[in-house]
Amino acid sequence: MAINAIAQRLRKAKRVVAFTGAGVSAESGIPTFRDALTGLWKRFDPAQLATAEAYRADPSLCWGWYEWRRCKVLQAQPNDAHLAIAALAQHVQKLTVVTQNVDDLHERAGSQGVIHLHGSLHSPRCIDCGIAHESILACDQMSEDGCRLEPPRCHSCNGHIRPGVVWFGEMLPEAAWRAGLEAAEDCDLFFSIGTSGVVFPAAELPLRALSTGASVVHINPVRFEISDQEHFLQASASVMRTLISDAFS
Template sequence: MPITSWKVGAGNTAYAMPSTLDPRLIADLRAMRRVVVFTGAGMSAESGIPTFRDRLSGLWAHTDPMEIATPWAFRADPQRVWDWHVLLAGAVCTAAPNAGHAAIAALEQAGLEVTVITQNIDDLHRRAGSREVIELHGNLLRLTSFVDEEAAFAAASPTICRVCDGYAVWEHCDPWAERGDLAAIGLRAGPVPRCPGCGALLRPDVVWFGEPLAVDAIEAAWNAVDRCEALIAVGASLEVEPAASLPWRALARGARVIEVNPAPTALAAECHAAIRGAAAEVLPELFARIWPTRC
């Protein structure tokens, strides 16, 4: 691992370790209270979680996620897509948050205003104790209805299902169903369940390939980035827009930006400090150095 000194300016891709960060940067960061931690697949990799883009093992070893985690695949064969997600959820549920997740949660509990913006769907930030979490790609363990909007609007009386918030056909809705009935249904082996309110097939509430991010999630992320004084990008490849531009937006707004990543990205050359390393190792040390009285 290359360990060199503090970066001195834009265009310099030298890497620092927490122990070699410029004292002036440390002093600046120590005074800051509004922090965004932006995390990608590298954050969860150390918890042993396959990313949404990894192939699963066993029966599914030859299945390309980009072919099965799509709305088209679900429309063609909902049970097959459901079964694939059940296996992925099994890997997620047996994994535990790592020391990096814990360090982020501890910052929030110590009184800093921390917003986590994550591309991960594994719920590990919440399980570690973080409360302000914006999930850009959704949450594997939460379900939503699969809405065939064309069919709903082609019907005589389309409405919004008050259980799943999806477009529904009024005649099909159960007036007695409650939102809690949906929350009680989990991602587990068996037939694909249906919304108790409108009868629509249920699916994991994640952003599949070919689907746009949820507008409210990306707007919440922009708002958090615009308000933050410091942004720490952790294990994000920064290849997928619009999420990839969040650190650049923070830089343009004058925030201090630090990258923690085992692999170099374009951000390393432009941010205030780039640390090459794994989140579980770097974050506890980094936070203890910046906010020693809080870690």
Template structure:
């Protein structure tokens, strides 16, 4: 059995992964997210953008995978599982998933903004946020940048092609914790459905995918995923599970 999992911010939020909007102390709240997450922002003020991503890198180190992440990793015991994630944390890997495709990059990957060389040196600890930090320099003279897909950039070909291939070969697709509005990732469930592959949406809230999904489970990832495969098997089919959850 082959399972393709598309995960979004909802699954990481259950672990307490902070977002820009979770800036409780207001340190970064005065900045436009575009200013900190775009090619223009990097060009205009790389020190500020680097400080923002170092801070996020530090915060993610303090959170742990939740039951949803661990359940997906455990599915590898009975199936071939490809995780396609829009998240930039490494919680799927830390939970034990071995095939993880990061569509939007990772807070734990860094490269030169000029020659594209991978930068593997450990990042400095950043227990307190700073407004500006000078990024390291590559041997070619370029600046080391986070391996994140910013506004104005295309998705990386490798992860995207691997994601499309995994969806096309899947026997089942599970979409968890994503708003289903960010393309091109949001088009992957439609690709699965067009090929007759059942798509299970796991999300406490309705999304644009809800009406077309084969089955909908209105629970959080941590609640739904540990028993999802067993419940689907007991229901007999994804369609029966959807009917059961709707009652």
């Protein structure tokens, strides 16, 4: 679908969902699970560090990995896609940002009420009792290549503190999932940005939007298969800035 046709749909839209994946954060230099790892982590498959079993087997390795990722996020800055999505809220009646990313770049760009389907690196909690924990690690303690770190202990039950992300094999947070579904079913234009849309259950969101009559537009630099009812714009996430400019200038 041509960019000017998408801009025309955006101009008429009232309720918009921006559903974002790793491709959006990658433009800020945040490594994705598909990127080759370096330093301490080069011997590991990141997917193997993203399970409760891996954490219980080697807490210091997994906690160090996630704190290294969190420090990378803190050093990164929102990119044009984050800023454009935040600015879109000024032009439509309702904008809902739903993300698979575990960073806070949407919030730092100015987006409000972001729905985090996969949790957040900035919300650690106890692996045993679930109580939230305030992380106090300063990034100057973390080497560039990463290091093992003994996780802090819960002040309530003395259990290990775990990252506040959704690991493989875990359910999505119920409240976030319900809010994402409601937004998808209520919108008239659904953008899927920087995600291949193949990981379920999150990949169900564009299908829900489509089933209620919304226009669904996938934005990704790598083309993938979609239905003939959906639209594809082969571009990086930063094309959102051009879309908004064309729609509202």
